[in-house]
Structures are given as structure tokens and as C-alpha cells.
Amino acid sequence: MNPSAPQPRPPDRTDRTDRWETLDTPALLVDLDRLEHNIGRMAGLARDAGLALRPHFKAHKSVAIARRQLDAGATGMTVAKLDEAEVLADAGVPDVLLAYELVTPDKIQRALGLGRRTRLSVAVDDPLGVAALSAAASAAGVEMDVVIEIDSGLHRCGVLPVDAPALGLRIAQATGLRLAGVFTHGGHAYSAADEGELQTAAADEAGSVVDAAARLREAGVEVNAVSVGSTPTAALSAMLVRRPEFAGLTELRPGNYVFHDGIQVSLGVATAQDCALSVAATVISRPTADRAVIDCGSKTLGLDRGAHATARLEHFGEVVGMPARLARLSEEHGVLALPPELALAVGDRVRILPNHACTVSNLGRAFYGIRDARVVEELTIDAAGGVH
Amino acid sequence: MNPSAPQPRPPDRTDRTDRWETLDTPALLVDLDRLEHNIGRMAGLARDAGLALRPHFKAHKSVAIARRQLDAGATGMTVAKLDEAEVLADAGVPDVLLAYELVTPDKIQRALGLGRRTRLSVAVDDPLGVAALSAAASAAGVEMDVVIEIDSGLHRCGVLPVDAPALGLRIAQATGLRLAGVFTHGGHAYSAADEGELQTAAADEAGSVVDAAARLREAGVEVNAVSVGSTPTAALSAMLVRRPEFAGLTELRPGNYVFHDGIQVSLGVATAQDCALSVAATVISRPTADRAVIDCGSKTLGLDRGAHATARLEHFGEVVGMPARLARLSEEHGVLALPPELALAVGDRVRILPNHACTVSNLGRAFYGIRDARVVEELTIDAAGGVH
Numbered sequence: 001m002n003p004s005a006p007q008p009r010p011p012d013r014t015d016r017t018d019r020w021e022t023l024d025t026p027a028l029l030v031d032l033d034r035l036e037h038n039i040g041r042m043a044g045l046a047r048d049a050g051l052a053l054r055p056h057f058k059a060h061k062s063v064a065i066a067r068r069q070l071d072a073g074a075t076g077m078t079v080a081k082l083d084e085a086e087v088l089a090d091a092g093v094p095d096v097l098l099a100y101e102l103v104t105p106d107k108i109q110r111a112l113g114l115g116r117r118t119r120l121s122v123a124v125d126d127p128l129g130v131a132a133l134s135a136a137a138s139a140a141g142v143e144m145d146v147v148i149e150i151d152s153g154l155h156r157c158g159v160l161p162v163d164a165p166a167l168g169l170r171i172a173q174a175t176g177l178r179l180a181g182v183f184t185h186g187g188h189a190y191s192a193a194d195e196g197e198l199q200t201a202a203a204d205e206a207g208s209v210v211d212a213a214a215r216l217r218e219a220g221v222e223v224n225a226v227s228v229g230s231t232p233t234a235a236l237s238a239m240l241v242r243r244p245e246f247a248g249l250t251e252l253r254p255g256n257y258v259f260h261d262g263i264q265v266s267l268g269v270a271t272a273q274d275c276a277l278s279v280a281a282t283v284i285s286r287p288t289a290d291r292a293v294i295d296c297g298s299k300t301l302g303l304d305r306g307a308h309a310t311a312r313l314e315h316f317g318e319v320v321g322m323p324a325r326l327a328r329l330s331e332e333h334g335v336l337a338l339p340p341e342l343a344l345a346v347g348d349r350v351r352i353l354p355n356h357a358c359t360v361s362n363l364g365r366a367f368y369g370i371r372d373a374r375v376v377e378e379l380t381i382d383a384a385g386g387v388h
Numbered sequence: 389m390n391p392s393a394p395q396p397r398p399p400d401r402t403d404r405t406d407r408w409e410t411l412d413t414p415a416l417l418v419d420l421d422r423l424e425h426n427i428g429r430m431a432g433l434a435r436d437a438g439l440a441l442r443p444h445f446k447a448h449k450s451v452a453i454a455r456r457q458l459d460a461g462a463t464g465m466t467v468a469k470l471d472e473a474e475v476l477a478d479a480g481v482p483d484v485l486l487a488y489e490l491v492t493p494d495k496i497q498r499a500l501g502l503g504r505r506t507r508l509s510v511a512v513d514d515p516l517g518v519a520a521l522s523a524a525a526s527a528a529g530v531e532m533d534v535v536i537e538i539d540s541g542l543h544r545c546g547v548l549p550v551d552a553p554a555l556g557l558r559i560a561q562a563t564g565l566r567l568a569g570v571f572t573h574g575g576h577a578y579s580a581a582d583e584g585e586l587q588t589a590a591a592d593e594a595g596s597v598v599d600a601a602a603r604l605r606e607a608g609v610e611v612n613a614v615s616v617g618s619t620p621t622a623a624l625s626a627m628l629v630r631r632p633e634f635a636g637l638t639e640l641r642p643g644n645y646v647f648h649d650g651i652q653v654s655l656g657v658a659t660a661q662d663c664a665l666s667v668a669a670t671v672i673s674r675p676t677a678d679r680a681v682i683d684c685g686s687k688t689l690g691l692d693r694g695a696h697a698t699a700r701l702e703h704f705g706e707v708v709g710m711p712a713r714l715a716r717l718s719e720e721h722g723v724l725a726l727p728p729e730l731a732l733a734v735g736d737r738v739r740i741l742p743n744h745a746c747t748v749s750n751l752g753r754a755f756y757g758i759r760d761a762r763v764v765e766e767l768t769i770d771a772a773g774g775v776h
Binding site: 024025026058080081100101102103104106107125126128129132149151155156157158159187282283284285286287291293295296298299300302303304307308309316328329330331332333335345346347358359362363365384385387388 | 412413414446468469488489490491492494495513514516517520537539543544545546547575670671672673674675679681683684686687688690691692695696697704716717718719720721723733734735746747750751753772773775776
């Protein structure tokens with residue numbers, strides 16, 4: 001991470017038993033009962049399917065929530081960035097998958113340093129990446145665990161299953177590297193138009209890594225972890241693994257499920273009642289009968305209307321318990337379109353169910369944990385803004 | 389601001405004379421020659437028009453850049469949030485306009501504290517806001533400067549000019565408050581389809597505040613500052629003020645002009661050569677001949693494709709000097725669509741001209757100042773993430 005800015009003054013951290021409406025806004029609220037329910041449900045689903053669970057840290061970036069996931073049975077954590085991995089290593093998490101390609105000397109050196117404090121696996125999908133990791137690990141006299149990223153349909157990073165053996169053999173021949181497994185992110189599930197397309201995406205995802213692992217083994221390369229990851233496909237993957245053709249699957253890596261959000265609701269993966277994260281805001285202006293303006297905009301909620309910059313959703317978040325739509329966002333303003341009869345005055349508080357929880361976490365600094373509308377805990381977002 | 393997270397480790401701050409390609413990525417680069425040119429040009433434009441210049445801090449959130457603006461003749465700064473105002477007060481900036489409605493007791497108390505360290509004006513557009521500010525200022529035994537926000541066509545916050553006298557009289561009668569002026573943000577300029585519509589928006593903007601000020605004076609309420617603000621309309625406002633019907637205008641408050649960005653280019657307000665901010669990224673994957681993946685996504689660039697969540701632009705940023713489009717963004721990945729013949733390998737660096745510079749500043753922690761492609765300065769983004 002780049003040099004950190006002096007942070008504006010935090011309020012006093014006192015034990016709070018106030019209602020959420022007393023918080024300074026915008027405030028990120030986490031319904032702890034729902035959070036714990038979501039964590040327990042996914043842990044049970046993985047356990048029942050005989051799969052390891054390695055949740056993606058990027059969804060919340062909070063050690064306090066990662067601990068709850070590990071306590072519920074997660075076997076390790078997934079991250080996208082070294083900043084996130086370092087936060088977890090500092091917290092004593094012993095097993096981290098960096099599901100991201102490291103290709104520059106600076107970052108590879110950071111990973112080697114981190115590898116002395118936690119069991120770290122690093123993604124690779126290119127011969128140049130293999131060469132860079134191998135040279136650095138060899139020079140440091142260590143063995144580095146690497147995982148091959150497979151493209152299962154998102155068409156972002158990753159090799160196709162048919163190309164996995166060539167890369168696997170290169171890794172097997174390179175000094176300083178040990179192939180720990182194959183993984184994919186079936187992010188194209190977020191474009192599914194219906195349940196059938198969601199099932200197809202889940203089958204693509206699981207099928208691709210099982211296929212890649214089989215091809216690697218045929219080529220004489222040992223593979224342990226065979227890992228898939230996305231919240232929309234997690235429950236489907238847990239069912240697929242019972243079928244013989246997907247039997248090689250070993251691990252799930254969903255992230256968003258701790259909170260769920262408007263995107264998951266739009267996919268039918270969760271209901272609004274499952275969503276654990278909301279953003280408290282204050283009405284700061286009431287210029288017309290059909291318009292109210294709240295004190296959070298794109299710098300708190302993000303502009304996400306779908307995953308991977310798709311536009312599944314029309315608006316920028318749902319207003320909880322109110323017939324209002326978050327119709328427009330500026331950087332620090334949200335414009336609610338209201339029925340004229342709705343009583344809502346300057347100073348009133350509202351809660352927004354965000355479209356994309358991961359974005360909101362990254363833009364925040366702390367979650368306020370609530371039970372029955374009362375603030376009972378403060379959870380730091382340790383890796384907020386950490387994109388290096 | 390909420391409790392601050394421990395920041396991941398910053399690299400050593402050493403005097404750098406490296407080329408930008410040696411920086412860890414993503415890295416925010418500021419071309420200092422262009423920055424200084426943009427700052428000087430806007431300062432000259434305001435001076436020649438006889439207008440005060442009060443740049444909006446949100447565009448960069450960096451004291452180092454605010455100082456350059458003040459040194460070039462800016463009379464004070466504009467902010468949206470108290471976090472930003474506090475950073476400026478800490479830096480000794482003596483005059484700050486908080487162009488945002490404060491309506492809750494916590495924030496009003498913070499503003500009163502800040503008012504002891506800098507000359508602060510606070511926006512108001514509602515009788516409840518007047519009452520809240522008046523009660524707090526009276527209780528503290530101080531006079532607070534307030535400015536009436538006018539809606540000139542963006543239809544966000546603000547009263548219409550015709551409604552300004554009623555609010556102005558309320559302020560005049562309230563204890564503890566002093567009316568410092570009227571202001572508006574002509575943000576609907578960002579929806580202009582052509583130069584003609586841009587001119588119409590500029591005339592709306594200037595006309596609304598001049599009209600509001602005249603109505604207030606007719607009602608016997610004194611008005612000093614008559615202020616407009618937006619980068620697309622700034623040069624037009626500087627011309628309009630020479631016409632008798634806009635003669636009452638006193639101040640410009642543009643923000644984005646220090647950098648400009650893809651949105652300004654799309655409006656014809658700047659050229660790509662005027663843009664001072666770019667984002668350095670590294671190619672981390674090269675899966676197909678027509679696709680490369682870079683290490684920055686929506687958590688660095690934002691998803692903005694227009695101001696106020698409009699969608700003027702098709703893609704997520706321009707690739708500088710390369711026939712490539714930033715076609716897709718995930719949170720930490722950018723997918724470039726490339727002509728197959730383009731030589732671009734894993735490990736190569738590229739620069740992205742972002743769509744919306746203000747978003748990028750808020751997501752970052754520091755700018756690297758470059759001259760002739762060499763890193764010569766590091767500028768902290770002091771109020772990054774400060775949305776309270």
C-alpha cells in the first residue's frame with residue numbers, strides 16, 4: 001500500500017448501547033445475527049458437502065469477521081491483494097490463498113516475506129509469472145506454493161483447462177516452486193439471467209477445475225486443491241460435488257455471502273432479509289415533495305449496479321422499509337425518489353441496502369455491529385483501501 | 389470520520405528520481421507541469437474576470453495541491469465534508485466554504501469547533517437546518533456564517549431563487565447566524581450534449597444565484613458572496629460575468645480542473661493533453677491475443693462513466709498512448725481489449741487516464757508527482773476516504 005494518509009479524527013470508542021439512529025452518518029451497519037447466520041449456513045453447507053471453505057476476505061476486509069469465519073470452520077482465507085494478506089498474517093491467520101497473479105519483483109519479495117509468517121499460495125497463469133516467482137524463490141532459497149488459475153468462463157485471468165498441463169509441467173520443472181492446486185472464479189455467474197443459467201455457470205466453474213486437475217494428473221503433475229469460488233455458485237457447487245463427474249472438487253471460496261447485497265438478491269441467491277450490511281444515512285435536504293437528499297453518495301456506496309461492472313440493477317441501492325428508490329448518486333449525495341405523501345424530514349435517518357457490499361466495505365473504515373437495532377460492537381475494516 | 393483502520397505498511401519515503409515505471413502499482417501519477425498549468429490557467433481566468441476563486445478540495449483532497457492553488461491566488465477552499473474542512477484547518481487554510489448542509493447535532497458541534505480555527509461558512513437550504521444551526525450557535529455564544537444553496541438545474545439540494553428570500557429572512561431573524569451569501573453547483577452541465585447546452589447550463593447557474601441575490605436584497609437581506617462552481621462552466625461563467633445581467637457574480641468554485649479527466653474530455657472542456665492525473669498499472673495476465681489484464685479495477689479507478697452517475701462514456705478509462713480500451717473492470721482487475729498485433733507482456737506497465745479524477749483521488753493514499761516521466765515528489769492525499 002502507498003504511504004498512508006493521516007486519518008481524520010475518529011470519534012471516541014466507547015462501549016455503545018445506543019440505537020443505530022444515534023450514529024454519525026454515513027455509518028456502515030452490520031446486523032450481527034444475520035452475519036452469524038450467513039457464516040454458519042455457508043460453513044455447514046461446505047462441511048456437509050465434504051469441502052474445505054476458504055472465504056474471500058475482500059468482501060469485508062475485517063479481521064473481526066474473518067475470525068468468526070475461521071471459528072465456524074473455515075480452513076483459511078482467500079485474498080486478492082498483498083495488503084489484505086499482510087493484515088491476515090498480522091492477525092495470525094495461518095493459511096492464505098492470494099488468488100491474484102504476482103509478476104513484479106517488489107510484490108514477489110513481499111510475498112516471500114509473508115511466506116515466512118503464514119502458509120501462502122500465490123496464483124499463476126503465465127510462463128513469465130512462473131519464471132519470475134521461480135527466480136525469486138530460488139534466490140531466497142525457499143519453496144513457494146503456487147496455484148494455477150483456470151478460466152472457467154469469466155474470461156478475465158487464467159488458462160483454459162487444456163492449457164493447464166503445459167503450465168503445470170513448467171512449474172514442476174522450475175526450482176523453488178511447488179504446485180499446490182488449481183482454482184477458478186466463476187464470476188460469469190453474475191450475468192446469469194435465471195436459475196438455469198446460474199446452474200450452467202456453476203457447472204462450468206466446477207467442471208473446469210476438475211477437468212484441469214485430471215489433465216494435470218494425466219501429465220504426471222500432482223494436484224491437491226481443486227477450488228471454486230463465488231457466492232452465487234457456492235450452494236450449487238456443494239450439490240454438484242456429489243455427482244461423479246465433479247467428485248474431485250475440494251474447496252469453496254465465496255466471499256460476499258457474509259453480507260449478501262442487492263446484487264445477490266437480484267440473482268435470487270439471497271433475500272433482502274438475508275442481507276447483513278446496510279448504510280445508515282441522514283436526510284440533509286428535502287427540496288420537493290418527491291425528492292429527499294441523503295448524506296451518502298458514490299464515495300460511500302460505490303456506483304456498482306452489478307458485479308464485474310455489469311448493470312443488472314436499475315438503481316443504486318434499496319431504501320430499507322420505505323417506498324423510496326435511490327435514484328441518483330453524486331459523490332457525497334444520494335437522491336431519493338419518494339411518493340409525495342411520505343413523511344421524511346431533514347434530520348431523519350434512513351438505511352440503504354447497498355447493491356455491492358464489497359465496495360462499501362472497501363470505502364469504509366469500520367462496521368457498527370447491531371443487534372435489535374442497538375449498536376453493540378465496532379468492527380474495524382482493517383484492509384480498507386488496501387489495493388497493493 | 390469513523391475509527392481509522394491501521395494502514396498497511398507504507399514503503400520508505402525516499403527522494404525518488406526513478407521513472408514512473410519503477411513504482412509499485414496501482415500508482416496515482418500527477419504530471420506536475422500540467423497540474424501547475426491547469427492551476428495557473430484557472431487562477432488567471434478568475435483574476436481577469438474579477439472573480440474570487442475558491443477551488444473544491446474534493447477533487448484531490450491533498451493539502452500539497454491546495455497550497456499550490458492558494459499560492460496561485462485562490463482566496464479559500466470549498467469542501468463537501470467536515471473531514472476535508474478539518475484537514476484544511478489543520479494545514480492553516482484560513483477560509484473554507486462547506487458547501488454541504490449540516491443538520492445533525494454532532495456535525496454542527498464539529499463545525500463550531502472548526503469555526504474557532506478557520507473562517508467557515510456552512511450551507512443551508514431548509515428551515516429545519518436554520519433552526520438547528522441557530523440553536524447550536526446561540527448556545528455556544530458565537531455567530532456562524534451560513535450560505536444559502538440555490539438549485540440552478542441539477543435538482544439535488546438547494547432552494548429555487550424565488551424561495552431564497554423566505555429562507556434569507558429566517559436566517560436574518562435567527563440568533564447566532566449571519567448570511568454570508570448564496571451559492572450553487574451547476575452540475576447539470578455534465579449532461580450537456582453540446583457546446584450550446586453547456587452555455588445554457590452556465591447561464592442557468594450564474595443566472596440563478598444572481599437572481600437569488602437580487603431577490604434577497606429586495607427583501608432587505610444583505611448578500612455578499614454570489615458563487616457558482618463547476619469545471620465545465622467555469623470559463624463560461626468568467627465570460628458571462630462581463631454581461632450586465634450576470635454582473636453580481638463574485639466567485640468561482642471549480643474543482644476537477646486541477647487534473648481534468650475523461651469526463652471533461654468527453655465534454656470538450658479539456659483535451660487528453662490537459663489531463664494531469666493518470667494511474668500506472670501492471671499487466672498481470674495475458675490470456676488471449678486480444679486481452680490483457682491489469683492490476684487495477686473499480687477499487688482504484690471507480691466505476692464512473694459520467695458525473696452524477698450518468699453514463700456519458702462507454703469504457704472505464706483510456707489507455708495512454710496505446711490502441712487499447714479498458715473494456716471491463718472487476719474490483720481489482722481491469723480488462724484491456726487489444727488489437728492482436730499489440731506487443732504487451734506480463735510485467736509491462738501501462739497508464740490509464742481515468743474517467744473521473746475525484747473518485748481516483750478518494751480511493752488513493754498518495755499521488756506521485758512526475759516531470760518528464762520521472763518521479764520527483766510524493767503528495768499525500770490527506771482526506772482520502774473522509775466522507776463525514
